[in-house]
Amino acid sequence: MAAIEIERLTVRFGDVLAVDDVSIQIEEGEFVSIVGPSGCGKTTLLNLLTGLLPLESGGISILGKRPFAGNPEVAYMLARDSLLPWRSTLANASYGLEIRGVAKELREAKARQLLARVGLADFERHWPKQLSHGMRQRAALARTFCLDSPVMLMDEPFGALDAQTKLQLEDLLLELWNAERRTVVFITHDLGEAVALSDRVIVMSARPGRIVKQMPIDLPRPRSVRALQKSHEFHDIYSDLWEALEAGMKGAPAMIE
Amino acid sequence: MTAGLRVYAAHAAFIATFLGLWEYGARTEFLPQLFFGSPAGIVAYLWDGFAVSKKIWLDLGYTVSGTLISFVLGATLAMALGLAFVILPKLEQAMDPYLMVLNAMPRIALAPLFLLWFGLGIGSKIAIGTSLSFFIVLANTVAGVRGVSPDHITLSRSLGASPSQIFFKVTLPSAVPVIFSGLRLALIFSMLGVIGGEIIAAEHGLGQVLSYQQATFNMNGVMGLLALLACLGMLVTRGMSRLERALLKWQ
Ligand SMILES: Nc1ncnc2c1ncn2[C@@H]1O[C@H](COP(=O)(O)OP(=O)(O)O)[C@@H](O)[C@H]1O
Ligand SMILES: [Mg+2]
Numbered sequence: 021m022a023a024i025e026i027e028r029l030t031v032r033f034g035d036v037l038a039v040d041d042v043s044i045q046i047e048e049g050e051f052v053s054i055v056g057p058s059g060c061g062k063t064t065l066l067n068l069l070t071g072l073l074p075l076e077s078g079g080i081s082i083l084g085k086r087p088f089a090g091n092p093e094v095a096y097m098l099a100r101d102s103l104l105p106w107r108s109t110l111a112n113a114s115y116g117l118e119i120r121g122v123a124k125e126l127r128e129a130k131a132r133q134l135l136a137r138v139g140l141a142d143f144e145r146h147w148p149k150q151l152s153h154g155m156r157q158r159a160a161l162a163r164t165f166c167l168d169s170p171v172m173l174m175d176e177p178f179g180a181l182d183a184q185t186k187l188q189l190e191d192l193l194l195e196l197w198n199a200e201r202r203t204v205v206f207i208t209h210d211l212g213e214a215v216a217l218s219d220r221v222i223v224m225s226a227r228p229g230r231i232v233k234q235m236p237i238d239l240p241r242p243r244s245v246r247a248l249q250k251s252h253e254f255h256d257i258y259s260d261l262w263e264a265l266e267a268g269m270k271g272a273p274a275m276i277e
Numbered sequence: 278m279t280a281g282l283r284v285y286a287a288h289a290a291f292i293a294t295f296l297g298l299w300e301y302g303a304r305t306e307f308l309p310q311l312f313f314g315s316p317a318g319i320v321a322y323l324w325d326g327f328a329v330s331k332k333i334w335l336d337l338g339y340t341v342s343g344t345l346i347s348f349v350l351g352a353t354l355a356m357a358l359g360l361a362f363v364i365l366p367k368l369e370q371a372m373d374p375y376l377m378v379l380n381a382m383p384r385i386a387l388a389p390l391f392l393l394w395f396g397l398g399i400g401s402k403i404a405i406g407t408s409l410s411f412f413i414v415l416a417n418t419v420a421g422v423r424g425v426s427p428d429h430i431t432l433s434r435s436l437g438a439s440p441s442q443i444f445f446k447v448t449l450p451s452a453v454p455v456i457f458s459g460l461r462l463a464l465i466f467s468m469l470g471v472i473g474g475e476i477i478a479a480e481h482g483l484g485q486v487l488s489y490q491q492a493t494f495n496m497n498g499v500m501g502l503l504a505l506l507a508c509l510g511m512l513v514t515r516g517m518s519r520l521e522r523a524l525l526k527w528q
Contacts, residue, residue, distance in 0.1 A: 098431060
């Protein structure tokens, strides 16, 4: 059974067709990136998977269930770090577990573990405003992984970071993911990031969002995003996908094979 | 001498010179005492009021307690209503036009009405002060609650937070800084309302004494009371800022 099944999904906002007839299957433990121009419905897709938006046309199943807000099997990470500024790093990292009703001692112990893994062990008492962008995104990663959900949805989590910090966090994400190999749907507009991280990359067209191309990424794991920057194979895959992405920018209707 | 100390010294020197010239002008009758009083006369007036006849304490008490009661009453009602608006958006829609009209009205112009309804005593002053502080805190509570980050709400909803969890863990804490700046302003305006009411008609209070001193051409009294009110206002703002800093360390 696939972990996530999206079948013939179509989304309209009033008269605007945002997502058009999209079907995606994602296996358990697979890391899939979805790349596409801004406004092609990537965030909308995740909002449907988390049950924040009602499904109107098409089918979605996540580990055999229909999406619903508060699904403990799904962890959502937003584009901006969305740390609560009045909470310490520790209280932010354990926020998800707190909402899910985990007892204080348990959730704080778990959050401390994750903060150590993301390199923030010494910052648990700091306020978000005292952390750099990169550190804040590390804290958000800790909060997301703290949930232990088998499915993780990430919406351009590193989109706002500078290139150096981004590389560090991509490697950190791979390290965290490699330990447990959960199912990940990773949204990005950065094709290089998508290729470096994923088992498969799905390219979407400009609005209305359609799938333009899907490509498995057969680079060996474990990977280092930094090391990949110098690999020929990486650049070949990149330029293949780039063509599809460029064609899709103009709103290419048909699937490129 | 440190830079900070030097600044204090400069201020002290300036004030001393200013008061010295004022006193000199008053004694040589270059500055008529009928209009400007004199520093020595002001000190004598305040000394008498606080230490000899001790009459000023009672009026100070009236003004301060009127201010505090108006502030607490106005702020509590406003926060309760503002937060009720979050839970019942329909209530806000229904009340909005009325609140707008009431807020647009210069509240001090209601003083004669309040005096008629609540009498010459502290009640009418509290009514004026409350009518001022209420709208300030209400506006800030509503703005604070509206300013909540949609990302925080999205994240919490995806985690399955209930409406009350979202209210207490996200909406309310995010509104606190804005509510607080409203509270600081409301405290000043409560004082303004109370003193304004006392000036118009009262039996006690610093405003009443001020208007009496003015009517009897005692400029030392007027100036002394103005200085006292300035100190009171500063004390109030300082206290609020300190409380704010202690409570909002995360900002
Ligand atoms: N709630 C909404 N109401 C109306 N239009 C919306 C709404 N949410 C998204 N859209 C539109 O749907 C399209 C897809 O949006 P989104 O999923 O945020 O794109 P992406 O994340 O790929 O940049 C955009 O054109 C956007 O304007
Ligand atoms: Mg988006």
